[in-house]
Amino acid sequence: MLNFNKALLLVAALGLAACNNPNRYANGGAGANGMGGAGGAGGISSQGLGDASNPASVAYFNQSVGDRVLFLEDQSTLTPEAQQILTAQAQWLNKYPDYAIIVEGHADERGTREYNIALGARRAGTVQEFLVSQGVRAGRIKTISYGKERPVATCDDESCWSQNRRAVTVLSQGLNG
Amino acid sequence: MTFARPLAIALTLVLQAAVLVPPSGAAPLRLELTQGVIEPMPYALPTFIAENPAGAKAATDISQVIADDLTGTGLFRQIPATAFISKVSSFDAPVQYADWKAINAQALITGAVSVQGDKVVVKFRLFDVFSGAPMGEGLQFVGPVTTWRRMGHKVADAVYSRITGEGGYFDSRVVFVSESGPKAQRQMRLGLMDYDGANTTYLTDNSSIVLAPRFSPDGKRIIYVSYKSGFPHIYVMDMATLQQQQLDDQPGTMTFAPRFSPDGRSAVFSLEQAGNTDLYSIDLASGTARRLTNAPSIETAPSYSPDGSKIVFESDRSGEQQIYVMSAGGGEPTRISFGAGKYATPVWSPRGDLIAFTKQNDGRFYIGVMKTDGSEERLLTASFLDEGPTWAPNGRVIMFTREAAGADSAPQIYSVDISGRNLKRVPTDGPASDPAWGPLLP
Structure with a gap:
């Protein structure tokens, strides 16, 4: 059944938002219970994010390497800035090969639901492809799209939409060989 | 059944809105679709008669569902009961068409409800007031009391369908x-x-x-x-x-x-x-x-x-x-x-x-x-x-x-x-x- 440690680390890996909201994706996200858990439905879980001063920690990856890249409207091509972040992600991931990776693709709310799932998938796929091109083993990476269902910023102008058009590299420890 | 002057709303797709052309003399009632503003068809729906005491609440509630369905289409307008001249005292009593004409009701819907145990029985009739004739046969629906809203939708679908010539969608x-x-x-x-x-x-x-x-x-x-x-x-x-x-x-x-x-x-x-x-x-x-x-x-x-x-x-x-x-x-x-x-x-x-x-x-x-x-x-x-x-x-x-x-x-x-x-x-x-x-x- 539920691999508890794995589930905890997945949640822990969700990034800064997870500090305030450990249950962010309890409603069915790969992050919360995708690895085989009934994690989180209704309950509040809490776990450490690891020590950000430890360069091998998820917290370090999220905060110092950067766990996400942003996209232009209705685009999935990587900006120079995104390529820089992903290059750093790949270097880190190659250094710490035990982390399993889920790349989450997201879209802003200015599109239709189903297209946005496909668009988020395309963004996640682009990131996956780039990481693999930088030497990250393809077998470590899964992708998922949340379309426009999980925004991080909820105002109704470009300042929020630009944050929501993102691909987030979510880590969990314990690749089984 | 056939009618000399059928009550009909002609709905066609190409036009934008509907205007009710009031009947004059023997002309059949039609809802012509034009570029104008819709004038919904006025109808009278006396609260359905409760045929036994147990049916009283269902009669009122089902009548309301029918009215909400029809009026909710925007194609029909319910004439308030306060305007009624005739009182419908029994489901089978003859319709006083002149009384309904006088308040410009173009369609009249009458009905009766009884509740026996866990069953509800709903009967209704539809009348083309200006033609002075029933429109289609009376119908009866029987079902569990819990489905009373569906009974209302079924009546409304039948009325909508007979008047517009289109299938219904309420049930x-x-x-x-x-x-x-x-x-x-x-x-x-x-x-x-x-x-x-x-x-x-x-x-x-x-x-x-x-x-x-x-x-x-x-x-x-x-x-x-x-x-x-x-x-x-x-x-x-x-x-x-x-x-x-x-x-x-x-x-x-x-x-x-x-x-x-x-x-x-x-x-x-x-x-x-x-x-x-x-x-x-x-x-x-x-x-x-x-x-x-x-x-x-x-x-x-x-x-x-x-x-x-x-x-x-x-x-x-x-x-x-x-x-x-x-x-x-x-x-x-x-x-x-x-x-x-x-x-x-x-x-x-x-x-x-x-x-x-x-x-x-x-x-x-x-x-x-x-x-x-x-x-x-x-x-x-x-x-x-x-x-x-x-x-x-x-x-x-x-x-x-x-x-x-x-x-x-x-x-x-x-x-x-x-x-x-x-x-x-x-x-x-x-x-x-x-x-x-x-x-x-x-």
Whole structure:
């Protein structure tokens, strides 16, 4: 059944938002219970994010390497800035090969639901492809799209939409060989 | 039965609005559709007679459902009971046509209700007042007391159908996504309600994201997307048992945007692999899938034509979302949308004549309809976010999702008729999205 440690680390890996909201994706996200858990439905879980001063920690990856890249409207091509972040992600991931990776693709709310799932998938796929091109083993990476269902910023102008058009590299420890 | 001067509302698609032409002398009553403003047809609906004391409440309640259905179309106007000259004292008493003519009631609906044990019996008759004749035979419905609202819908469907010559849509249900919680962490579950928002029940809990529920043509199953495995995949739910079964698909893929074929034996959907989304169909009994498109672009939101021969879908192969039609077996698609902006979520009308869609242009969203060759596009609604049309079983009304701007906004379900009139919110229990209208119930 539920691999508890794995589930905890997945949640822990969700990034800064997870500090305030450990249950962010309890409603069915790969992050919360995708690895085989009934994690989180209704309950509040809490776990450490690891020590950000430890360069091998998820917290370090999220905060110092950067766990996400942003996209232009209705685009999935990587900006120079995104390529820089992903290059750093790949270097880190190659250094710490035990982390399993889920790349989450997201879209802003200015599109239709189903297209946005496909668009988020395309963004996640682009990131996956780039990481693999930088030497990250393809077998470590899964992708998922949340379309426009999980925004991080909820105002109704470009300042929020630009944050929501993102691909987030979510880590969990314990690749089984 | 035949009538010398039939009461009829002629509804045609090409015109925008309806004007009631009052009857003069022996001329038949007609609702002509013109460019003018609609004048709804006045009707009288004396509260149905309770034929036994146990039926008193049901008689009042069922009468209200019928009135709400008819008036809610925007095509009919109920004459208040305070204006009535005649009192209907028994279901079989002769109709005093002159009394109803005097208050300009063009249609008269009479009925009676009795409750025996757990059964309710509803009888009704419809009269063409100015022709001085009944319109169709009286009908009787018998069913469990718990289905009293459906009894009202059945009467209203019969009245609507006799007067307009179209099929009804009141005795039908809608599946939808019920949403709660803050925008960044919406909880979702599948809901089922009557077309008017009554009798809501929930088909799943809210532990997983669920999207895009759609009825099978017979209304006995729904097909939808759930993230319960951690990733978006398609499931089929049996409505009687609520048992769910995942559609077979390949590991490492995401599947979404499902719809049944008109015979209910297969489904069409989007499958994503390595970032690219294409269309597939699957035979639901054997699980045999077939790839329908093979392009580096996004192909999604497929919908069958009612005869099952074609599929309309959206693709961004031109650089942005546009609507295409192809053979149900795949093959070269034909682009049919050419206006300004993006076109998405095409849905084929159950009548086969129109395709409803979402349009996005200049920061606004619209629900519109076009003919199946893309001509005669008409936009019915406009707002900050309108999307995802679904057709009433008779192809005359569309429901869709509307969400206002703002961090605290939440989606709601609206309906509009295909002339663009009668826009109104469907009263759901809470925030709701992704409505899918089911068939008329048997």
